[in-house]
Amino acid sequence: MRRQLPILIVFVSGVFMIIQYFIPHESFEFIYEYAMDWIIIIGIFAMLLGLWSLTRVSVSKVQTKAPGWGFSVMTLIGLATMLFLGIYKGNKSIAEGTLFMDIFWNIYTPIQATMFALLAFYIASAAYRAFRARTVMSTILLVTALVIMLRLIPLGPLSGINQTLASWILTVPNMAAKRAIWIGIGLGATATCLKIIFGIERAYMGKD
Amino acid sequence: MTFYERLMQLDRRWIYLAIAIAVIIPVLLPFKVPVYITPEVRSVYNFVENTQPGEIIFLAIDYDPNAMAELHPMAKSIMRQAFSKNIKLIISALSQNGPGMAEQLISQISKEYNKKNGVDYVYLGYKPYFGIVILAMGQNYRIPFPTDYYGTPLDSLPMMDGVRNYDDVKGIIDIGGGNITEYWINYANGRYKAKVALGVTGVMTADYYPFLQSGQVFGILGGLKGASEYERLTKREGEATEGMSIQTVAHLVVIAFILIGNIGFFMSKKKK
Amino acid sequence: MVTDLTTAIWNTVAVFLTFCIFSFLYKDNPFYKIAEHIVVGVSAGYFAALLLWDGLVPKLWEPVVKQGKWYYLIPGFLGLLMWTRFSKRYSWISRFSIAFYMGIATGVAVPLYVQNYVLRQLISTMLPVHFQNLTGIFNLLIILGVLCSLIYFFFSKEHKGAMGLAARVGIWNLMVGFGAGFGLTVMGRVSLLINRVQFLENYFPSLIRFIR
Numbered sequence: 001m002r003r004q005l006p007i008l009i010v011f012v013s014g015v016f017m018i019i020q021y022f023i024p025h026e027s028f029e030f031i032y033e034y035a036m037d038w039i040i041i042i043g044i045f046a047m048l049l050g051l052w053s054l055t056r057v058s059v060s061k062v063q064t065k066a067p068g069w070g071f072s073v074m075t076l077i078g079l080a081t082m083l084f085l086g087i088y089k090g091n092k093s094i095a096e097g098t099l100f101m102d103i104f105w106n107i108y109t110p111i112q113a114t115m116f117a118l119l120a121f122y123i124a125s126a127a128y129r130a131f132r133a134r135t136v137m138s139t140i141l142l143v144t145a146l147v148i149m150l151r152l153i154p155l156g157p158l159s160g161i162n163q164t165l166a167s168w169i170l171t172v173p174n175m176a177a178k179r180a181i182w183i184g185i186g187l188g189a190t191a192t193c194l195k196i197i198f199g200i201e202r203a204y205m206g207k208d
Numbered sequence: 209m210t211f212y213e214r215l216m217q218l219d220r221r222w223i224y225l226a227i228a229i230a231v232i233i234p235v236l237l238p239f240k241v242p243v244y245i246t247p248e249v250r251s252v253y254n255f256v257e258n259t260q261p262g263e264i265i266f267l268a269i270d271y272d273p274n275a276m277a278e279l280h281p282m283a284k285s286i287m288r289q290a291f292s293k294n295i296k297l298i299i300s301a302l303s304q305n306g307p308g309m310a311e312q313l314i315s316q317i318s319k320e321y322n323k324k325n326g327v328d329y330v331y332l333g334y335k336p337y338f339g340i341v342i343l344a345m346g347q348n349y350r351i352p353f354p355t356d357y358y359g360t361p362l363d364s365l366p367m368m369d370g371v372r373n374y375d376d377v378k379g380i381i382d383i384g385g386g387n388i389t390e391y392w393i394n395y396a397n398g399r400y401k402a403k404v405a406l407g408v409t410g411v412m413t414a415d416y417y418p419f420l421q422s423g424q425v426f427g428i429l430g431g432l433k434g435a436s437e438y439e440r441l442t443k444r445e446g447e448a449t450e451g452m453s454i455q456t457v458a459h460l461v462v463i464a465f466i467l468i469g470n471i472g473f474f475m476s477k478k479k480k
Numbered sequence: 481m482v483t484d485l486t487t488a489i490w491n492t493v494a495v496f497l498t499f500c501i502f503s504f505l506y507k508d509n510p511f512y513k514i515a516e517h518i519v520v521g522v523s524a525g526y527f528a529a530l531l532l533w534d535g536l537v538p539k540l541w542e543p544v545v546k547q548g549k550w551y552y553l554i555p556g557f558l559g560l561l562m563w564t565r566f567s568k569r570y571s572w573i574s575r576f577s578i579a580f581y582m583g584i585a586t587g588v589a590v591p592l593y594v595q596n597y598v599l600r601q602l603i604s605t606m607l608p609v610h611f612q613n614l615t616g617i618f619n620l621l622i623i624l625g626v627l628c629s630l631i632y633f634f635f636s637k638e639h640k641g642a643m644g645l646a647a648r649v650g651i652w653n654l655m656v657g658f659g660a661g662f663g664l665t666v667m668g669r670v671s672l673l674i675n676r677v678q679f680l681e682n683y684f685p686s687l688i689r690f691i692r
Contacts, residue, residue: 002572004297012557013580017479021399029347035584036344037351037539038555042577043337044535051528052566054520064372073511073519082525091359091533096312096627102490104308104526109273110494111519112305113676114501116274118562120458123504123666128465132473140652142466143661148663152433152452153240163244169660170417171568172618177519177657179418179601180650183626184633186597188502192595201652205575206583224505231673235681278668278676279556304527307534333534355538360666384538394589400595410668414661421622431664432671451674458670 006116055079078107129152144169223465230461234454241453248420249437252381252427258287259378261294265370266402268382268392269310270303270338275409281448282407283313283383289442291321296367297329298349300378301340302388311357320352325358333357333417339391346400348372352451358477358479379403379426391417397424407434482685488690495683498676625653 017035018167020028028167054075061072085095085100133139178192222244240389257467267286271279290297301310314331332353335341344351349372355361360366374380382392388407391412393416396402403426406416409417410431419425429438482488500515543549558577567576593664605626610616631643632650639647 004363004577006575009576009579010583010586013583014587014590015399017584018590021588021591030519033344033347033351036340036347039340039581039584040335040344040352041539041552042511042562042581043340044531044539044560045556046353046533046562046577046581047336049565052526052563054524054574056566058521062659065536068513074514074517075621078521079520079525082522083528086525086529087532091537094308094529094533096308096315096407098661099403100526100529101308101312103522105312106490106494107523108499108519108526109276110676110679111501112272112523113513113672113679114276114498115516115519117277117673118501118504119667120231121224121227121618123669123675124462124465125223127462127481127666128218128223129220131469133470136632137655140655141472141557141662144656144659145491145663145666146463146466148660149439149463149666151244151663152241152455152459152667154321154456159242159244165568167246168618169656169671170414171421173625173653173656174414174660175417175421176622177629179605180423180629180633181415181655181657182418182597183601184632186593186601189597190590190593192589194263196586197590202548204578207358221506229527231670235674235677256565273502274672277485278671304530305523307530309524334530335535335539336531338589339585353538359532359533369676389677394592394596398592398600408662410671411661411664413664414657418601422600424600431667431676433667445676449508449680450670454677455667455670458673459666462670463664 003202003205006205007202011197011199014193018197051079144174210476211474213457216476217466223299224477226461226465227458230458234457235421237345238450239453240449241456242439243449244437244438245441247435248428248430249434250430251443252286252407253289253438253441255379255389255403255405256289256381256424257294258296258312259290259293259295262296264296264298264367264377265290266374266377266380267297267308268384268388269299269301269313269410270382270388271385272303272305273309276309277451278409278432278435279385279407280313281422281432281446281451282429282438283310284317284446285435285438285444285448286383286407287314287317287444288320288444291317291328294328298332298367298371299329300332300341300345300353301334301383304334304336304339305384307334307357308472316371325366326356326360330362330365330479331357338388341396342391342395343399346374346396346402374400377402378392379405381407383407383429385409385412393419398479405429428440481682482690484490484690488687491683491687495680498680624649629653 014029020032058072058075061069062076082100082103084166085103088100092098095101131141131142147169148166150162155162185186192201196204209384216288247262256265267283269283301307311331314329318325318329325331332349333336333356335352341352349368350362353362356365369439370376373395380392380396382404384387384406385408388414389408393403397404403422403429406425407429408416413428413430413434416425416428420428432448432451436452440450482491497515500511504512539553543552543610558580561577562574562616564570605623607619607622608616609620609623628646630650631646632654637643
């Protein structure tokens with residue numbers, strides 16, 4: 001029962017949702033709307049699981065004095081501070097102008113944005129070290145990348161030609177390649193979803 | 209070790225320094241570069257331009273602060289264009305770290321045009337499981353969002369009177385930095401036939417051309433270039449246009465590194 | 481930017497943390513690690529507060545307590561069952577909530593994936609081919625590009641003969657796609673750095689003006 005009943009739930013709800021797509025009757029719409037509504041509420045509790053998991057891992061590192069445990073203290077301080085500031089004034093706690101949002105703008109945002117800004121350096125370094133015209137395929141990749149990058153550089157009389165060529169690359173061969181990838185994604189995702197609905201794929205259930 | 213072999217083993221921190229200089233110098237010594245308008249950006253601009261005052265556009269601000277650099281200028285330009293034409297906006301923020309950032313943007317732009325919450329725009333905020341939220345909004349906005357971001361019931365907002373779902377908006381413009389964009393195409397356009405346009409980061413731009421060609425989306429703003437094109441069209445040049453000159457120098461440096469790397473590779477191979 | 485003492489302090493904190501992250505480019509160091517761990521905690525706390533006020537309160541608390549819709553306790557209960565995941569003895573109970581979510585999400589996705597990622601894309605590939613103008617020729621290139629790229633991904637048959645040729649054309653086409661993606665990625669990454677440099681460039685002059 002511990003495994004069969006969930007598989008049955010997945011099958012019944014999955015098949016129902018497939019069928020209701022083709023039957024726009026009121027009664028199907030009614031169940032569909034409530035299903036959407038309830039899933040969002042369940043999802044909120046599922047998201048909070050991640051928070052508990054983070055707390056557990058950080059506390060465990062501090063308790064066992066694992067290497068780098070001092071940094072986990074910083075994580076817990078950040079977490080506790082934001083939780084307190086986000087709750088103590090009721091729903092006004094997260095309004096613009098509060099200490100909660102000041103921390104979001106002046107601590108979270110610069111760190112997050114700068115972490116992603118590091119990628120600019122990494123891509124330059126990777127381009128220098130790894131981008132080699134060794135084979136026909138890598139040469140095609142390299143030449144295409146150069147044409148697309150040259151779009152942003154004023155080339156005088158050649159700018160018009162380059163813009164047209166870049167536009168053609170994006171709307172013809174690139175479009176064809178990405179279309180093939182999307183078709184593959186669609187087929188693969190459909191197969192995976194059907195495997196889950198029919199109980200062939202059960203990894204989501206975890207171990208007994 | 210020959211010169212070319214030493215070139216191949218250049219410490220990457222010198223490359224980092226070169227990129228840093230390439231970005232800092234144009235910031236201190238700004239200059240202008242031409243911006244070419246592409247049809248996919250122009251179609252988004254024309255869509256907003258042809259929307260009548262009082263009609264509603266759904267603007268989905270689906271990115272975190274890490275994608276703000278490319279996507280904030282797009283969101284600002286579209287909001288300014290809409291508010292200047294008295295077009296109403298319903299705004300959502302389905303990316304988990306984006307709602308506060310979206311709220312700050314909305315407050316800033318709405319104040320510029322003296323627009324009132326609940327009358328000229330409605331900010332729905334965030335709910336988890338964006339795929340389900342997008343589907344549910346296609347039935348009724350009140351299913352995932354019984355209240356707006358500020359806790360006011362949607363039914364008590366004047367703008368939401370008679371506005372139920374995607375059928376009551378002219379179209380959807382999704383400005384996203386992750387895979388939420390796919391769900392707007394798949395669910396909002398796929399199931400509910402809503403008109404969808406995209407504003408995406410540079411990384412994602414190339415991936416969505418198949419949907420442009422098939423008509424599933426009617427326009428794409430791609431990265432900072434797309435944002436600068438839109439600023440040029442709305443005749444209000446800002447951060448994106450300033451950024452394009454810096455992009456030019458940085459791209460030149462990256463191209464130079466690629467060419468030097470290849471020259472070094474082939475010359476050191478030749479020597480062997 | 482820096483207009484008063486409060487903004488001066490907050491912007492200085494933001495600039496300090498920005499440089500902590502940039503210091504990683506030289507080498508890994510405690511400043512970078514502190515900033516990294518702080519952002520994890522702050523983002524989790526921010527998200528939790530958001531889930532409470534934007535999620536639980538309007539979707540569960542208000543319907544049950546203020547509107548008397550007691551049936552909302554059912555999804556609330558199912559959500560709580562998720563939390564048994566952490567118990568070794570009772571983790572099997574969480575499967576019911578997960579099963580409900582998985583069934584609905586996959587059932588909704590199946591017809592839409594087939595329609596939008598497969599059928600619509602195939603329909604849009606059926607383009608008129610002619611040699612009267614460039615459009616007809618480009619349409620032929622699109623059809624060949626999609627077909628050959630799909631053939632490349634078909635690994636059930638060996639890529640020999642005509643199939644091998646088609647697969648080779650397919651991988652060349654895919655390389656064009658990846659090259660285009662790389663070119664646009666460079667622009668995307670550099671944009672993120674530009675934003676940070678512009679932030680720093682706005683901070684220092686405004687701080688100096690404030691101090692004066």
